[in-house]
Structure formats: C-alpha cells, structure tokens
Amino acid sequence: xxxxxxxxxxxxxxxxxxxxxxxxxxxxxxxxxxxxxxxxxxxxxxxxxxxxxxxxxxxxxxxxxxxxxxxxxxxxxxxxxxxxxxxxxxxxxxxxxxxxxxxxxxxxxxxxxxxxxxxxxxxxxxxxxxxxxxxxxxxxxxxxxxxxxxxxxxxxxxxxxxxxxxxxxxxxxxxxxxxxxxxxxxxxxxxxxxxxxxxxxxxxxxxxxxxxxxxxxxxxxxxxxxxxxxxxxxxxxxxxxxxxxxxxxxxxxxxxxxxxxxxxxxxxxxxxxxxxxxxxxxxxxxxxxxxxxxxxxxxxxxxxxxxxxxxxxxxxxxxxxxxxxxxxxxxxxxxxxxxxxxxxxxxxxxxxxxxxxxxxxxxxxxxx
Ligand SMILES: *Cc1c(COP(=O)(O)O)cnc(C)c1O
Numbered sequence: 001x002x003x004x005x006x007x008x009x010x011x012x013x014x015x016x017x018x019x020x021x022x023x024x025x026x027x028x029x030x031x032x033x034x035x036x037x038x039x040x041x042x043x044x045x046x047x048x049x050x051x052x053x054x055x056x057x058x059x060x061x062x063x064x065x066x067x068x069x070x071x072x073x074x075x076x077x078x079x080x081x082x083x084x085x086x087x088x089x090x091x092x093x094x095x096x097x098x099x100x101x102x103x104x105x106x107x108x109x110x111x112x113x114x115x116x117x118x119x120x121x122x123x124x125x126x127x128x129x130x131x132x133x134x135x136x137x138x139x140x141x142x143x144x145x146x147x148x149x150x151x152x153x154x155x156x157x158x159x160x161x162x163x164x165x166x167x168x169x170x171x172x173x174x175x176x177x178x179x180x181x182x183x184x185x186x187x188x189x190x191x192x193x194x195x196x197x198x199x200x201x202x203x204x205x206x207x208x209x210x211x212x213x214x215x216x217x218x219x220x221x222x223x224x225x226x227x228x229x230x231x232x233x234x235x236x237x238x239x240x241x242x243x244x245x246x247x248x249x250x251x252x253x254x255x256x257x258x259x260x261x262x263x264x265x266x267x268x269x270x271x272x273x274x275x276x277x278x279x280x281x282x283x284x285x286x287x288x289x290x291x292x293x294x295x296x297x298x299x300x301x302x303x304x305x306x307x308x309x310x311x312x313x314x315x316x317x318x319x320x321x322x323x324x325x326x327x328x329x330x331x332x333x334x335x336x337x338x339x340x341x342x343x344x345x346x347x348x349x350x351x352x353x354x355x356x357x358x359x360x361x362x363x364x365x366x367x368x
Pocket of ligand 1: 033035081158197198199200214215216217218224
C-alpha cells in the first residue's frame with residue numbers, strides 16, 4: 001500500500017544511462033538487471049524502455065518477477081538468476097541460471113516432460129562464495145552440459161568486490177573465469193556468452209566485459225563507486241507532502257526520545273514519510289529534505305509514518321505550508337539529494353536506499 005510517497009521515474013534518464021553503458025563497453029550486449037522491481041523503479045515500465053533501447057536480455061532474481069514481466073506482455077528473453085523453478089521456467093519461456101547439478105537435472109527433466117529444449121546459463125563461483133560450480137569442477141560442468149533437454153547458452157560469474165579501489169581480487173576472479181573459458185574452448189561446449197561484469201566492472205574493468213555485461217545500479221543513475229563521475233543521471237525522484245507546520249518555542253522537544261530540542265523559537269514541518277516507507281530510522285537528526293528548493297534538516301527521530309524537519313531558516317524567506325512538496329531523493333530547484341548521500345548517512349549503499357523507498361512509493365513513469 002502506498003502511504004503518500006511518490007516516486008517520479010524518469011525514463012529518459014534511464015535511456016541516457018543505458019546509452020552510457022553501451023558507450024563504455026563498445027556496444028557490448030547488455031543483460032539489464034531489473035531484479036527487486038528494477039531496484040524499486042518499477043520492473044515493467046523499466047523493462048519496456050530498456051528493451052526498446054536494445055537490451056538483449058533482462059535479468060531478474062526470481063521466477064515470480066519473470067511472470068510479472070510476461071503478464072505485462074514483455075516477450076524479451078529473461079534470465080532468472082536465483083530461482084530456477086523448472087515448471088515455471090518452461091511455461092514462462094525464461095532462461096534459468098543453473099547453479100549445481102541438482103538444479104540442472106530438475107530443469108532438464110521438466111523440459112523433457114514438456115518436449116522442449118531450454119536454454120540455461122551456468123553459474124560459476126570464481127570467488128563470490130554464494131552460488132555456483134567451481135571453475136575447476138569440469139566433471140560437473142560437462143555432466144550438466146550433457147543433460148538431454150538443456151542447452152548451455154552462457155556461463156556467468158559474479159564479482160564480490162569489483163567496487164573497491166584495490167581490484168586485485170576482482171582480477172583474480174576474471175582470471176579464474178577466463179581459465180574456464182580457455183578450458184571449455186577445447187571441449188565441444190560452445191556457449192554464446194561468458195558474462196560477469198556488474199556496474200562496477202562496466203566502469204572499471206574493461207577486461208571483464210567479455211561477451212555481455214550485466215549492469216544494475218548504473219541503469220538507475222548511480223555508480224557503485226563513491227565519486228559519481230560517470231555522467232549517469234539518477235532516474236528516481238522521491239517526494240512527499242508537508243503534513244502540517246507548527247511554530248514552537250525554544251526548548252521544545254521534538255519526537256520520540258526528545259533527541260532534538262529546539263535551540264530557538266522554531267518552525268517545524270511535519271512530513272508524511274517514516275521508516276515504514278523505507279525512510280530509515282538512522283536518518284533521525286541526520287539527513288536533510290528539500291522544501292522550497294532549500295535543505296531542511298530532519299529534527300528528532302524518524303517515526304513509523306512521519307518525520308519532522310526544521311524549516312526555521314526557510315520560512316524567513318518563503319512560506320512553508322501544508323501540502324508543499326518535500327523532496328526526499330532528487331532535485332528541487334538548485335538543490336539535490338542523492339541516494340548516495342542518504343546511504344552514507346545510514347551506513348548503507350544506494351541500492352538499499354532506492355529499493356527501500358522506491359518499492360513502497362506510488363510510481364509515476366515520466367517520459368518527454
Ligand atoms: C544484482 C546483480 C547484478 C547487478 O549488479 P550492480 O552492482 O547493480 O550492477 C549483476 N549480476 C548479478 C548476479 C546480480 O545479482
């Protein structure tokens with residue numbers, strides 16, 4: 001249920017970011033990652049635009065997400081990264097990622113039952129330590145590849161730390177993956193795609209681009225690195241309304257725990273967003289919002305449904321009234337709050353900020 005937060009999703013910014021990725025990878029095929037409802041941006045609309053831009057495949061985490069895309073009429077190939085439900089894989093015509101022999105057998109058996117051949121990608125664990133077959137384990141790889149009703153269209157791996165300044169472990173992962181590719185080139189297996197480049201590797205590791213790249217966060221306008229010097233444009237603007245405004249005397253405590261006490265006669269805007277909307281409690285006394293194109297600091301603890309902002313300095317120049325727009329993420333006038341800024345304040349990453357706030361908001365997809 002939306003509780004009053006609006007997320008404007010700029011599809012033209014998405015297109016811009018997609019083209020940036022194309023530019024950085026000399027036109028490499030893009031497997032666009034639209035898991036978690038496109039990082040909180042709305043998977044259906046995002047996917048439609050990305051397919052129109054030429055994304056070669058879409059990638060989601062679970063079959064339920066693939067079903068959503070299919071039900072919306074999206075026919076582009078969809079890779080399901082983590083949940084190769086065999087029955088769904090066949091009926092939804094998706095590309096499951098097989099991460100061990102058991103999942104390979106299940107997919108092949110189901111495909112055989114339905115009399116089809118299914119393309120799959122094999123997940124290789126080059127160092128992420130999460131899912132996949134070790135690159136040395138050629139027995140398992142060849143056994144899966146020889147299952148009767150699956151065709152191994154691709155091999156994929158995933159970086160654990162391509163976003164660090166020290167890229168030595170990322171390079172080690174690339175070299176393990178390349179060694180496997182080399183070994184396979186001597187076998188009968190001729191997969192079309194070797195792919196492992198997430199956004200960090202798209203930006204920083206050209207040697208990882210290989211046959212296709214698999215960016216997520218970049219599409220939405222954020223870099224996995226601290227400095228966002230990549231010319232990406234943030235796609236989401238999250239905003240809400242001023243619920244009410246109150247004038248308080250110096251010494252007045254604000255919100256739970258009295259962690260904010262007005263040091264002067266103050267004007268406090270009550271804002272209709274709280275931690276139930278993904279506006280984290282760690283933003284208490286710690287983040288800014290934008291009102292009338294100016295920054296207003298959060299005053300006191302974030303509540304479940306509401307928070308308060310100190311607009312004393314703003315009302316000196318302009319009125320703040322019930323119903324005014326409050327920007328949580330994005331631009332208002334000359335000011336801008338990025339998901340990175342909020343993430344830094346909460347000790348997390350832009351990914352978590354975007355998915356937490358975006359997935360709960362009422363989204364407007366905008367295109368000029
Ligand atoms: C989420 C994910 C990506 C995209 O990562 P970004 O850092 O957002 O670019 C790529 N591959 C896999 C397997 C993922 O789970």
